[in-house]
Amino acid sequence: MTNKYAIVLAAGQGTRMKSKLYKVLHPVMGSPMVEHVINQLETLDLDKIITIVGHGAEKVKEQLGNRTLYAFQKEQLGTGHAVQQAEDLLKNKDGLTLVVCGDTPLLKQETLLKLYNHHQETKAKVTVLTASIADPTGYGRVIRNQSGDVAKIVEHKDASEAEQLVTEINTGTYCFDNQFLFDVLDQVTNNNAQGEYYLPDVIEIAKMGNEKVSAYKTDDPNETIGVNDRIALAHAEKLMKQRVNEYHMINGVTIVDPDQTYIAPSVKIASDVVIEPGTVIRGKTVIATGAVIGPNSEIEDCLIGESTIIKHSVVHQSEIGVNVNIGPFAHVRPQSEIHDHVKVGNFVEVKKSLIESGSKISHLSYIGDTDVGKDVNIGCGTITVNYDGKDKFKTIIKDGAFIGCNSNLIAPVTIGEGAIVAAGSTINKNVPADALSIARSKQENKENYAKKINKKPNK
Known part of the structure; x- marks a missing residue:
């Protein structure tokens, strides 16, 4: 079996991004772009992935962790010099090495596999991934000979007028015989307009040595886009959004307006889910069949159960059960667990709380650090007062309890099973099961007093 390696070029600062954030970390x-690249490489069953870092090295390592090995490029002297930094990890090893830029987030597993296969079938020392685009300005051109083989690759700034008319470009992705790659990198010079060591010069050296140089041309040039500025970043975002949305629609998800729906590639959605316009779904969210999400909702890192409806709401890092109704304008904050057949209505905020099946919080309430039992009814304007300015405390509301409107439950406090809290109460002591608790000032009516207040003075 042939050993397979990959080198990811991620050392550049990306000055054209005009940002404090390093280029490959732009999302x-x-x-981050570089994480999309690593995600695709990990599907290829590689023996090693090596990421070349430079600017922002610690931030890149923090993002990618132990999913890759690292080599440091102290000075950014060109792509050839960058690849050379992996020499200690790969030199003298048999096998094939894929070189990919960390700013190409749209590259797909299928294309990388085809590049590998083409390289092996043609028995080449070097295979370059190419694409034809309408405006090749700024890209290196692939110059072929009369037989259609690759004669050379020339950078845009070094290309002649005739060469600049060529529309087939070097995408910056290559497959090399690994030993050949590191044997010839020392022969690459910086005798060019930029004074840099170009990786494509390896191709010219291979041709001079009568080695086989091949090219695999992708049918989809969009996936080879390199992101060097904010315009290209927005274009990549649009293309990725379209790709992800089409994937889900093909698999039975209804996306009412794909142009106004943003679903991260990591999200999993079952068939017969409906996504309304203006919805953003991120992270490791999983949505079960029959759910309706949106319009204008934001979901992140959540498990959403079957037939649940979430409208005009924000739900983060929480588990939502079956047939739950959330919104409009609800906010479910992290570490909340909402069981089946629960209602979280308009202008309700839930934070780090358990709400068991059949309970209802219909409107205008804050439920924080609370365990709510089954079939509990929480009236409008209820607040669980969980914070004293220094520490957080827990509220427990047991099965079947009824909390009247405008009640304050000052934690730590427990409301017993089947208990009733009268509207307008401020509760700071435990309420026994089946008790009625009233904690409010006694009402006093002063007859005819309003007439005295409202009596108009004589003119």
């Missing part, structure tokens, strides 16, 4: 559909 596309919620994930």
